[in-house]
Structure formats: structure tokens, C-alpha cells
Amino acid sequence: MRRSVLLLCAVPLLSACGASALEAGSTPVAQPESVKSSEPAEASQTPAPTPSKPARSAKERKYLKVLRAALGKKLKEDSYLKRGYDLCGRGDEWPWPPTLGSIIASRGEKRDVYEAAIRYLCPKYLPVWRKAQGGFGDGLHKVGKDIGPGSYRMAVRPDYKTCWWDRKTSGGDTIDTWLLHNDPPRVMTVTLNRGERFDTRGCGVWIRVP
Secondary structure (H helix, E strand, O other), X not given: OHHHHHHHHHHHHHHHHHHHHXXXXXXXXXXXXXXXXXXXXXXXXXXXXXXXOOOOOHHHHHHHHHHHHHHOOOOOHHHHHHHHXXXXXXXXOOOOOOOHHXXXXXXXXXXXXXXXXXXXXXXXXXXXXXXXXXXXXXXXXXXXXXXXXXXXXXXXXXXXXXXXXXXXXXXXXXEEEEEEOOOOOOOOEEEEOXXXXXEEEOOOOEEEOO
């Protein structure tokens, strides 16, 4: 009877000791790692950079501003810059500098582009531009309408086989005429009055006498 009581008392003690031993020497069970998602991460939505406008020099910006005002419309800037540089003789398609003849022959929009280009992109040609003002080339011109009254001279000595001009009254009567065949070529000057008609062929361009 006594032995049974001792055994019964020992059982709780052994259980307590065993639990303590397990707690002291046990290795902690590793917790399972969280399962990684097999779905790919969403790509970052980075907006595409806005293309910046090409850098313009101060002269190019002034050229475009003046031309925009003269033409009264929105410009394709790259296209009009190319036209301006071409007219200045700095392009691949038109590598010749401005001349009296090319300036005098320009009309309409081309004339506006010519003026803006020379003033701001190639100002070294301003003397040529100023000399060309009021000049004229081949054709029949009415003084006071097509050209202004005053004195004009040939821009260069004519070296053509034929240089001919004819000056008439408003009624068609000849005042003076010149036909150059075998005479030595020379620069000539004429004075034209309002209402007269002046017809010139093969003599190049005429410019105002200062």
C-alpha cells in the first residue's frame, strides 16, 4: 500500500521533470516561410520623357519671331530655319550667297523670308539687301506703279550679246532707246519720270542711284 502511494506521488514529479527537460533541450521548430507569389511584379509605370525643343540661338529665335509676325501664321520652325540658311548660302540645296538679282527677283513669302534671313541669320549681306531695294530686272515697267520715279543704273556692266532698253511716254512715244550689239559694254544710267514706261531686256538688274 505504501509503495503504491509513493509511485503515485512520483508520477507527477517525473512528468514535471520531463517537461522541463524537453523545454530546456528542445530545438525550436522553424516556422514555414511565406510562400512567394509566382506572379511577376508589375512593371513601374514611368511616363515617357517629353521630347525637348532643340536649342535655338538668340538670332534664330529673333528670325522666327519676326517671320511669324510677317507671315501671320504658325511656322514649322525647322523648315523655315532651313529655308533661311539656304537663302544665306549656307545650305546644301542652295549654296550661293544672296545677290542683287536673286533679291530683286524674290516675291511674296520668299521676299519676307529673304529679309528676315539676311537681317538675323547672315547680316553681312545687309549692304546687298539695301542696294537691291527699289531695283528691277527684265520686263516692261510702269513708272509710279511698278517702279518708282528716279535715276537707275545697271548693277553690273552687261556682257551679254544683246542688251536692249526702251523708254516711252505714257502715250507710247519713244523718248530714248538703246540697243547694244557690237558697242563696248558699259554701265548705263537712265532717269525715269512718273507715268513713263521702261522696257529692258538682257541688261541684268537696275538699281537706284543714291
